[in-house]
Amino acid sequence: MKKRALVSVSDKQGIVPFVQELEKMGVEVISTGGTKRELEQAGVNVIGIEDVTGFPEMMDGRVKTLHPNIHGGLLGVRDNDEHMDALKQQGIGLIDFVVVNLYPFQATIEKPESTFTDAIENIDIGGPSMIRSAAKNHNDVAIIVDTADYDVVLQELKDFDGELSGERKRKLAAKAFRHTAAYDALIGEYLTKQTGEDAPEKLTITYNLKQMLRYGENPHQLAAFYERPLGNPVSISRAEQLHGKELSYNNINDADAALAVIRDFNGPAVAAIKHMNPCGVGIGETIFDAYTKAYEADPMSIFGGIVACNREVDEETALKMKEIFLEIVIAPSFSKEALAVLTEKKNLRLLTVNLSKNEPSEQRITTVSGGALMQETDTLSYEDVEVTIPTDRKPSDNELEQIKMAWKVVKHVKSNAIVLAKADQTIGVGAGQMNRVGAAKIAIEQAGDKANGAVMASDAFFPMSDTVETAGKAGIRCIIQPGGSKRDQESIDMANEYGIAMVFTGVRHFKH
Structure with a gap:
């Protein structure tokens, strides 16, 4: 008995030569719509789907393959006599190959002019049904x-006289179910956004493999990099690499952290990142000024960092960048001219990202053992909060500008976090400490004499007055912090004792 292939694809890349080869092997071809026309134009002898079903395509093609003559031919188990007798009685022929890919739902919704109606019309029904039927019966049917x-x-x-191995068919079936699962996940995500549900009972997010990585955080760990199809376009996954060696797992994490910092600044800004923490951030009239400040903020830590x-x-x-190892x-x-300079460094990775398409409110998903945590991105800015100033001394205009910068940066520093800033640059960063005063001491030590007259930002409130006292002794003139501690008054009193102006935001910026 001749084998038959059912072919219906939206992505027609390579379909003609593939089907021509199947035909040479004696495989009969059933097809629909545009695929059928393209195959016929290439000289392939095609059986129309209506000739198999005995029923015309209807409702603009919504119903054409949803028929027992199709799904019976896909689901019939070859070594099950009852299945074969039923197919024979109903005059249903077997289908041995299914070559199907789906309506371009993602491509449709990514178009700026796409409407909700366009999206709905590009939800494939018959395609996933055929794929699932074939994949379920993959012992007998090859699904591609x-x-x-x-x-x-x-x-x-x-190689095997017109047959595929069981292992090959299982691999194809597994890919087929991944294909339909990802397709449904995209549709579910799109419709969930349309309905405004923030925490649906099922979280179905899909990712596409972007590249295998040499290893993870350490050489003994397997790693891969996946891209979220509907993710933020201002991301490392959407970056174009112009030069340099392949990105590593740690590179990608650090680059993501660097992008997060500069997205918060409107004027020229540069962020240098080391181990996912900012080691230097600068703002200026030009990008050269900003880079110079970021570099001078911590010339030691920026070495080998991400900018x-x-x-x-x-x-x-x-x-100036070329002077050090980045x-x-x-x-x-x-x-x-810049490319000519930087590409002289063989291994330096140069990436471009379109910052004009920023969508900062993307959900962030972090896996934990056996589960996942989801939250909105922390996009809160100084302009979003109502600040209060509980101290006797009020900040000067210059101090206000500096604490705004410091507060933008401290949001991106691992808790407990303290950032010191002065003259449009960070001068000290205390990151990831087990207590707040410890983070302050690290930042102050890093700043050295520059701490005198600087401002301080804290990601969370001061549980005691010791951090304020430490800041006062170093000459800090202004502090921004959330407030909200039961012992706030002790910190206020300590600030007054040292003549420090303190600003309460009412909002913390924990980052773990």
Whole structure:
């Protein structure tokens, strides 16, 4: 008995030569719609779907393959006599290959002009049904959903006299179920956003493999990098690499942290990152000024770090960057002259990211053993809160500008976090400490004499007055913190004793 293949694809890349090879092997081809027309134009002898079902396509093609003559041919188990007798009685022929990929739902909703109606019309029904039927019965039916598998399937058919191994068919079936699961996840995510549900009872997020990584945090750990199809376009997963060696697991984490910092600044800004914490942040009139400040904030820690800029990197900035070893430079663009300078460093990774498409409210998902945590991205800014000033002394205009900068940065520092800033640059960062006064001491020690006259930002309130006292002794002039401690008055009194102006935001910025 001749084998039959059912072919119906939206992505027609490579379909004609693939089906032509199947036909050469004696396989009959059933097809629908645009796929049928394209195959016929290429000279393939095609059986129309209506000739198999005895029923015309209807409702703009919504109903064409949802028929017992199709699904019976897919689901019939070959070594089950009852199945075979039932198919024979109903005159249903077997289908041995299914070549299907789905309506372009993702491509549709990504178009700026796409409407809700467009999205609904690009939800495939018949395709997933055929894929699932074939994949369920994969012992007898080969299901091919990925154009990358065409050559593999053809080669195995040639090697084994027109047959595919059970192992190959299981692999194809597993991919098929991943394919439909990801498709449904995208649809579910889209419709959930449309309905405004914040925490649905099922969290179905899909990711596409972007690349395998050499290893994870350490050489003995397997790792891969996946991209979220509907994720924030201003992300390391959407970056274009212009130069340098392959990104590592740690590179990707650090680059993500660097992008998060510079997204919070409107004027020219540069963030240097080491182990996912900012080691230096600078703002200026030009990107060169901003980079110089970020570098001078901590010339030791920036060595081997990741640098992110929110403006084009020009030649002057590139020449200064070239003076030290950097792992990555990220920017919206690089001038031709800057590229000529930086590409002289063979391993330096240069990435471009379109910062104009920022969608900062993306959900953040973190896995834990046996589960996952989901939260909104922390996008709260100084302009979003109502500040109060409980101290006798009020901040000067310059101090207000500096605490705004410091508060933007401290949001991106691992808790417990303290950031000192002065003259549009960070001068000390205390990150990831078990107590707040310890974080303050680290930041102050790093700042040295620069701490005198600087401002301090804290990601959370002071449980006691010891941090304020430490700041006062170092010459800190202004502090921004959430407030809300039962012992706030002790911190206020200590600030008054040292002549410190203190600003309460009412909002903390924990980052774990």
